[in-house]
Amino acid sequence: MPRYLSMIRIDENNAPAEGPSEALMGRMGELIEEMTKAGVLLDTAGLTPTSDGVRVHWEGGKTSVTDGPFTESKEVIGGYALLQAKDKAEAVEWTKRFLQVHEPFWTVTCEVREVVEG
Template sequence: MPRYLTLVRIDENNAPAGGPSPEMMQRMGELLEEITKAGVMLDTGGLLPTKEGTRVHWEGGKISVTDGPFTESKEVVGGYSITQCKDKAEAIEWASRFLKVHGEEWTVTCEVRQLDEG
């Protein structure tokens, strides 16, 4: 079965103050338990804010290193999952369910991409 990487994109500047509510975290935990029991979830995790990150860039034969935050970025990767699904439609369904766990105060995008196994 194919594997899919889902990148969770958020706008750090417009995320709810204080981060996820306890109720949202409970709903998230229940969904993660369900997807794990279904044998679909291979790995998942959230990322620390960009202010704690570093970008390493290669251009013109030179490396540059920039510490966060990355203020020019409107949308950043806030987390990821790797799933093994029967097809892309199933991966999209799980991503949609993940998005619905968030309250209306959140703006979140999931980018679902199949891993190149070849």
Template sequence: MPRYLSLVHIDERNASAQAPSPEFEKRMGALFEEITKAGVMLDTAGLTPTSQGTRVTWSGGKLSYTDGPFAESKEVIGGYAIIQAKDKAEALEWTRRFLEAHDAHLTVTAEVREIAEG
């Protein structure tokens, strides 16, 4: 079965500084339990803010390092999931359910891409 990477994009400048609501935690916990029991979830995690990251760039035969935060970035990757699904339609269905578990006032985007197997 193919594997898919879901990159979760957020607007870090508008991300809530508050802890997630208990209702959100309950919805997400139930979804993660279901997707894990279904054998679909392989790995998932949130990422630390860009202020704690470093970009490494290779250009002109040289490396450069830029410490975060990255002011020029409107959207950043806030987390990821690797899932194993029968096809892209199933991967998109799980992603839809993940996004709908979020509170309505948030804007969260997920980019779903099949992992190229060697």
């Protein structure tokens, strides 16, 4: 069965300062449990803010390292979910359910892409 990476994109500048509510975390926990029992969810996690990140760039035969935050980025990857689904449509349906557990004031985008095997 194919695997899909759902990259959770957020705008760090407009995310709630207090982070996810307890109610959101409860709904998220229930969905994660359901997805795990269904054998769809292989791994998931949130990521630290870009202020804690580092970018390593390769160009012209040289590497450069830039410390965060990365203010030029409107959206950043705030987390991910690795899914195993029968097809892309199923992966997208699970991703839609993930987005729908958020309160209306959140702005979250997920990019779903198939993992290349072998």
